[in-house]
Amino acid sequence: MTEATSGAEATVDAVPSLYEWAGGTAAFEALTEVFYREVLRDDLVGPLFRGMDPGHPKYVAMWLAEVFGGPDSYSTQRGGYSHMVRQHLGKAITEPQRRRWVNLLMDAADEVGLPDDPEFRAAFASYIEWGTRLAHANSQPGAEPPLKAPMPHWGWGVAPPYRPSK
Numbered sequence: 001m002t003e004a005t006s007g008a009e010a011t012v013d014a015v016p017s018l019y020e021w022a023g024g025t026a027a028f029e030a031l032t033e034v035f036y037r038e039v040l041r042d043d044l045v046g047p048l049f050r051g052m053d054p055g056h057p058k059y060v061a062m063w064l065a066e067v068f069g070g071p072d073s074y075s076t077q078r079g080g081y082s083h084m085v086r087q088h089l090g091k092a093i094t095e096p097q098r099r100r101w102v103n104l105l106m107d108a109a110d111e112v113g114l115p116d117d118p119e120f121r122a123a124f125a126s127y128i129e130w131g132t133r134l135a136h137a138n139s140q141p142g143a144e145p146p147l148k149a150p151m152p153h154w155g156w157g158v159a160p161p162y163r164p165s166k
């Protein structure tokens with residue numbers, strides 16, 4: 001972590017990535033561990049994940065880390081964008097299931113203590129809203145999403161962290 005991640009007293013100019021701000025790989029791994037524990041217990045989304053790969057929480061942590069500016073290990077070690085898209089094909093995710101997935105992820109973010117400043121949570125929620133709506137659309141019967149597309153990279157958007165100059 002750089003000094004910039006420690007809050008308003010930052011003394012460096014570079015805007016940290018969302019990955020750095022979140023706490024790096026360990027933070028995303030903690031998030032997905034708690035999240036999928038609850039997903040598996042959930043009556044609405046749990047059935048979709050009954051046969052999931054035991055490595056799934058870790059793979060999704062790798063995905064999120066890369067999207068938010070961390071290492072490109074999902075692309076280099078796990079098949080990248082096309083592998084992720086293929087995993088959702090034919091799953092017929094319903095809108096209530098998508099929304100429950102979002103709700104459980106936000107609960108997990110609170111439980112593991114992801115940063116709760118407005119700027120981080122707005123950027124995080126923005127990606128999750130975008131990504132889950134794509135996953136929902138791509139999972140519908142007959143959907144033929146492009147299997148090759150660039151890995152998304154998410155940033156702070158219109159509200160990067162405010163760090164008063166010295």
Ligand code: HEM
Pocket residue numbers: 045048049051052053056059060063064078083084087088091093097098101127128129130131132135136
């Ligand atoms: C931002 C939104 C989402 C992201 C970033 C995401 C990410 C991923 C990734 C990376 C994989 C493949 C993991 C691997 O490498 O094996 C995957 C698989 C999967 N996703 Fe998603 N996903 C999202 C939304 C959803 C939603 C909304 C649902 C359902 C409610 C869902 C259900 C699944 C299922 C069932 C699998 C297959 C799991 C398995 O059998 O191993 N995903 N997702």
